[in-house]
Amino acid sequence: MTTASTTGIREGYEEKYGFHDTEQHVFKSRRGLSREIVQEISEMKGEPLWMRDYRLKALEIFEKKPMPTWGGNVQEIDFQNIYYYVKPTSEEAKSWEDVPADMKRTFDRLGIPEAEQKFLAGVGAQYDSEVVYHKIKESLEKQGVIFLSCDHALKEHEELFKQYFGTVIPSTDNKFAALNSAVWSGGSFIYVPKGVHVDVPLQAYFRINTKDMGQFERTLIIVDEGAYVHYVEGCTAPTYSSDSLHSAVVEIIVKAGARCRYTTIQNWSNNVYNLVTKRAVAYRDATMEWVDGNLGSKLTMKYPSVYMMEPGAHGEILSIAFAGKGQHQDAGGKVVHAAPHTTSKIISKSISKDGGRAGYRGLVKVAKGATDCKSTVNCDALLLDEQSRSDTYPYMEIEEDRVSIGHEATVSKIGDEQLFYLQSRGIDKEEAAAMIVSGFIEPIVKELPMEYAVEMNRLIQLQMEGSVG
Amino acid sequence: MTTAELKTPTGFDVEWAARAEALAARSGEPAWALERRRAAAAIAGSLSFPSREHELWRRTDFRTLETEIEKLDPCTESPAARTLDDLPTAIRSWIGDHDASALVVQRDAGVVFERVPASLARQGVIACSMGRALRDHAGKLTGTLGALLEPDYDWYVAIGAALRTGGAFVYVPEGVEAAAPVRLFHWIDGGGRLSVPRSVVVLGRGAKATVVEELLSETADGISFYGGGTEVYLGEESKLIYGTLQDWGRNVYHYSNQRARLDRGAELQWIQTVLGGRMAKCNSYFNLAGPGSQAYVHGFMFGDQRQHFHLHTLQRHLVDHTTSDLLIKGCLKDRARSIYQGLIQVSEGAQRTDAYQANRNLLLSDTARADSIPGLEILANDVRCTHGATIGHVDPEQMYYLMARGLPRMEAQRLIVEGFFAPVLDRIPLENVREQLRQVIQHKIG
Numbered sequence: 001m002t003t004a005s006t007t008g009i010r011e012g013y014e015e016k017y018g019f020h021d022t023e024q025h026v027f028k029s030r031r032g033l034s035r036e037i038v039q040e041i042s043e044m045k046g047e048p049l050w051m052r053d054y055r056l057k058a059l060e061i062f063e064k065k066p067m068p069t070w071g072g073n074v075q076e077i078d079f080q081n082i083y084y085y086v087k088p089t090s091e092e093a094k095s096w097e098d099v100p101a102d103m104k105r106t107f108d109r110l111g112i113p114e115a116e117q118k119f120l121a122g123v124g125a126q127y128d129s130e131v132v133y134h135k136i137k138e139s140l141e142k143q144g145v146i147f148l149s150c151d152h153a154l155k156e157h158e159e160l161f162k163q164y165f166g167t168v169i170p171s172t173d174n175k176f177a178a179l180n181s182a183v184w185s186g187g188s189f190i191y192v193p194k195g196v197h198v199d200v201p202l203q204a205y206f207r208i209n210t211k212d213m214g215q216f217e218r219t220l221i222i223v224d225e226g227a228y229v230h231y232v233e234g235c236t237a238p239t240y241s242s243d244s245l246h247s248a249v250v251e252i253i254v255k256a257g258a259r260c261r262y263t264t265i266q267n268w269s270n271n272v273y274n275l276v277t278k279r280a281v282a283y284r285d286a287t288m289e290w291v292d293g294n295l296g297s298k299l300t301m302k303y304p305s306v307y308m309m310e311p312g313a314h315g316e317i318l319s320i321a322f323a324g325k326g327q328h329q330d331a332g333g334k335v336v337h338a339a340p341h342t343t344s345k346i347i348s349k350s351i352s353k354d355g356g357r358a359g360y361r362g363l364v365k366v367a368k369g370a371t372d373c374k375s376t377v378n379c380d381a382l383l384l385d386e387q388s389r390s391d392t393y394p395y396m397e398i399e400e401d402r403v404s405i406g407h408e409a410t411v412s413k414i415g416d417e418q419l420f421y422l423q424s425r426g427i428d429k430e431e432a433a434a435m436i437v438s439g440f441i442e443p444i445v446k447e448l449p450m451e452y453a454v455e456m457n458r459l460i461q462l463q464m465e466g467s468v469g
Numbered sequence: 470m471t472t473a474e475l476k477t478p479t480g481f482d483v484e485w486a487a488r489a490e491a492l493a494a495r496s497g498e499p500a501w502a503l504e505r506r507r508a509a510a511a512i513a514g515s516l517s518f519p520s521r522e523h524e525l526w527r528r529t530d531f532r533t534l535e536t537e538i539e540k541l542d543p544c545t546e547s548p549a550a551r552t553l554d555d556l557p558t559a560i561r562s563w564i565g566d567h568d569a570s571a572l573v574v575q576r577d578a579g580v581v582f583e584r585v586p587a588s589l590a591r592q593g594v595i596a597c598s599m600g601r602a603l604r605d606h607a608g609k610l611t612g613t614l615g616a617l618l619e620p621d622y623d624w625y626v627a628i629g630a631a632l633r634t635g636g637a638f639v640y641v642p643e644g645v646e647a648a649a650p651v652r653l654f655h656w657i658d659g660g661g662r663l664s665v666p667r668s669v670v671v672l673g674r675g676a677k678a679t680v681v682e683e684l685l686s687e688t689a690d691g692i693s694f695y696g697g698g699t700e701v702y703l704g705e706e707s708k709l710i711y712g713t714l715q716d717w718g719r720n721v722y723h724y725s726n727q728r729a730r731l732d733r734g735a736e737l738q739w740i741q742t743v744l745g746g747r748m749a750k751c752n753s754y755f756n757l758a759g760p761g762s763q764a765y766v767h768g769f770m771f772g773d774q775r776q777h778f779h780l781h782t783l784q785r786h787l788v789d790h791t792t793s794d795l796l797i798k799g800c801l802k803d804r805a806r807s808i809y810q811g812l813i814q815v816s817e818g819a820q821r822t823d824a825y826q827a828n829r830n831l832l833l834s835d836t837a838r839a840d841s842i843p844g845l846e847i848l849a850n851d852v853r854c855t856h857g858a859t860i861g862h863v864d865p866e867q868m869y870y871l872m873a874r875g876l877p878r879m880e881a882q883r884l885i886v887e888g889f890f891a892p893v894l895d896r897i898p899l900e901n902v903r904e905q906l907r908q909v910i911q912h913k914i915g
Contacts, residue, residue, distance in 0.1 A: 383850035392845035398860045401832030405860040413850040
C-alpha cells in the first residue's frame with residue numbers, strides 16, 4: 001500500500017498520510033498543457049461555453065506571464081510533465097456508503113467520516129481533480145445555505161456562480177491564478193444567505209493521489225449580509241519521488257455586516273509545490289479572518305489577503321509556518337485598506353528546523369482616501385538549529401496621513417533558560433522543546449476548532465521529534 | 470525586458486570616460502588607477518540603466534534623469550580656492566566661524582580647497598583630495614578604493630568608478646585619536662553637472678575619528694546628478710563617528726552608495742540625513758566583519774513638495790558576536806514620498822548576533838506617502854533580531870495640548886516635528902552643523 005520514498009519526508013508523515021491507493025480513475029488527461037487539454041477538461045465537465053472561453057483566455061494569459069523570480073524556487077516545475085485532470089470516479093457521492101471503496105479507505109484513514117459525525121455541519125472531499133463526496137446538514141440546506149463542489153455549483157446555480165466567479169481574483173492576477181483559471185476542477189462553492197449563522201464549520205478535504213498530478217481546485221465563498229460561516233480545509237498527499245503541483249484559487253466575498261473565517265491546515269507531502277492565491281473582499285462592517293497553517297509541501301508561496309472595501313471592514317490573518325528539512329514556507333498575508341475606518345491585524349509565527357526556510361512576506365497598503373485606518377503586524381520567528389533560515393519581508397505602503405500602522409518582528413531561538421527550567425522539572429529535552437514550540441504558536445492554535453487544535457499540536461510534535469540532540 | 474533595459478546608454482559614456490581619463494592622467498593619477506577606470510568603463514558599457522523590475526528600483530523612477538543624463542557634463546572644473554573666502558557663502562556659513570576641522574572642499578568635478586590643521590598633521594592624519602592621495606598615498610588605496618563598492622554593482626556605480634571626479638581620502642594611523650574632526654564638503658554650482666566622487670576613509674587599529682560629509686547646493690535650472698560613493702574601513706578596535714548630510718538644491722538627483730566594513734571590536738556611529746534634492750536614493754551598507762564589532766545607525770529624511778527619498782540600509786552580520794542598532798525616521802509633508810527599505814542579514818554561523826532595526830514615519834499631509842519595508846534574513850539560530858516600523862500622523866492630543874497653551878497650530882506642529890527628529894539630531898557631532906540642520910528643518914516645516 002505505501003511506497004518507500006526516496007525524498008526526505010517529515011517523520012510520521014509517511015505512516016499517517018504517505019500511503020497512496022492504486023490509481024483507479026475513469027479519466028486521466030494526457031501529460032502536459034495545451035488548448036486541447038483545456039478544451040477536453042471543459043468538455044468532460046459539460047460546461048457552458050462562457051466557461052470554456054474563460055479557460056482558454058486564461059491559458060493564453062498563463063503562457064504570456066513570466067514565472068515569478070522572487071519568493072521560492074519555482075524554476076524546476078515542468079508544466080509539461082503534469083497531469084492536469086484526473087477524474088477518479090464517475091459520480092459525486094451523496095452518502096458515505098456510495099464513495100468507492102478505495103477512496104473511502106483513504107478518507108477513513110484520514111478520519112473524515114469521524115470528523116463529520118462529530119462536529120461538522122458539512123463536509124466535502126476532493127480526490128485528485130474531482131470532489132467525490134459532499135454532504136451538508138439538512139437544517140442548513142433548508143435555510144438556503146449552498147455547499148457544493150464548484151463544478152456542481154456551476155451546473156445548478158449558474159447565474160449566482162457567474163456573478164462572482166473571477167471577480168476577486170481575475171486570471172490576469174498572477175501566473176498561477178491564470179493556470180488555475182485555465183484548468184480548475186473541484187473545490188467548494190459556498191453561499192450563505194442573509195443573516196444565516198452557520199454555527200459549526202463546513203469542511204473540505206483535499207487529497208492528491210495520482211503521481212505527477214496537478215490539483216487546481218477553485219473555491220468561491222459568498223457570505224451575504226449579516227451571515228457567518230467558518231470553512232476549514234485540510235490537505236494531504238502521498239509521498240512520491242517526483243513533484244506534484246497544487247495551485248488553488250480561493251475567492252471570498254464578505255458582504256456588509258457578515259463574517260467569514262477560513263482555516264487551512266496544509267499538510268501536503270514534501271514534494272508538493274503549493275502555490276495558492278487566496279483573497280477576500282470585505283464590505284461595510286464585515287470581518288474576514290484567515291487562519292493559515294502551513295506544515296507540509298516542498299515550497300509554499302501563499303499570502304492570503306483581505307481587501308477592505310468599505311468603512312468598518314476588518315481583516316485578520318493568523319499564519320503559522322513550519323519548515324523542516326528541504327522545505328521552504330514563503331507564507332504571509334496582505335491587507336489592503338481601500339476605505340476609511342478599516343482595521344486589520346496580522347500575526348505570523350514561523351518555525352524553521354533541520355535546514356528548513358520559513359518566512360513572512362506581507363503587505364499593508366493604505367490607499368489614498370482611506371483615512372483613520374489602523375493596522376498592526378506581529379511576526380515572530382523561531383530558529384531551532386544553526387542550519388535553518390528565517391526571512392521577514394514586510395511591505396508597508398501608506399498614502400494617507402491619518403492612519404496608525406505598526407509592524408514588529410522578532411527572530412530568536414529556544415531560550416536555554418526556558419529549556420533548563422523545564423528540564424529541571426524532570427521533562428526531557430525533546431519534550432521541553434516541543435512544549436516551548438507549542439507555546440510559541442499557541443496564540444494561533446487557540447483560534448482553531450478544538451479537533452484541529454489537537455491535530456495541529458500533534459503535527460507539531462511529529463515535526464519536533466528528534467529535533468533536540 | 471522593459472523599455473528601460475533596452476535603452477543601453479553605451480556610446481556616450483565612452484566619450485565621457487575618455488575625457489575623465491585624460492583629466493585624471495593630467496593630474497598625475499597612477500597607471501593602476503587609470504586601468505581601473507578603463508575596466509569600470511568596460512563594465513558600464515555592458516550594463517544598462519537599472520531595470521524597474523529590480524526590487525531596489527521598483528519604487529524609485531529615475532526616468533527623467535535618464536533621458537537627460539547624456540547631456541550632463543562630468544568634467545566641469547572650478548578654479549581652486551586660495552582661502553575660505555573664495556568658497557560659496559553657503560558653504561562658509563555651514564563651516565562656521567571658529568572651525569578648526571580639517572577641510573576638503575569639492576566644487577563640481579574637482580577638489581578646490583584642502584586644509585589640515587597642524588594638530589592633525591603632527592598625528593600623521595591624512596585628509597586630502599582623492600587626486601592627491603592617488604599621487605602621494607597610492608599604497609593605502611590599491612586595496613581599498615573599489616574593494617567594498619565594486620563597479621559591477623549597477624550601471625550608476627560603474628560609471629562612477631569610470632568617471633570618478635574628486636572625492637576625498639581620510640586616513641587615521643594606528644592608535645591615533647584624531648585631534649580635530651574632518652569635514653568633507655561637496656558643492657554643485659548649477660544645472661547640467663554630473664558629479665561622481667569616490668571617497669575612502671581608513672582608520673588604523675585603535676584609531677578614533679569624526680568625519681562629517683556635507684553635500685550642498687542651491688536650486689538651479691537644469692538637472693544635475695550626484696552619484697557619489699564612499700568606502701569606510703574601520704580597523705580593529707577603532708571608533709568612527711561618520712555623518713553624511715545632504716541638502717541639495719531641488720534640481721539635483723542624488724544616488725549615493727556608501728559602504729562600511731568593521732573589523733574586530735570596531736565601533737561605528739553613522740548619522741545620515743536626507744533633506745534636499747529632487748530625488749534622492751541612498752544605499753548604505755554596513756558589513757560587520759569582525760567579532761565584537763558594533764554599528765549604530767541613525768538617520769532621518771524630511772521631504773516636502775514633490776521630493777522623493779529612498780533610503781536602503783543593509784546590516785550585514787558576517788561573523789559571530791556582532792551588534793547593530795538602527796533607527797531611521799521619516800517625516801513628509803505636501804506631496805513628498807519616502808521609501809525606507811532595510812534589511813538585516815545574518816550569515817550562517819554568525820551566532821550571538823544582536824540586531825535591531827526601527828523605522829518611524831510621520832505624515833504631515835494626506836497627499837504624502839511613506840513606504841516602509843524592513844526585512845530580516847536570518848541564517849543562524851542563536852541570535853536576537855528584531856525590527857519595528859510605524860507610520861502615523863501628528864497626534865491630535867499633542868497638538869491640542871500645545872495649542873491649549875496658546876501656541877498657534879503651525880508652531881505646535883513645528884515643535885512636534887522637531888521633537889520627532891531630536892533623537893537623531895542630537896547625535897550629530899558638531900554643534901554648528903546641528904544648528905544648520907535645525908534651521909533647514911525649521912525652514913522646511915514652514
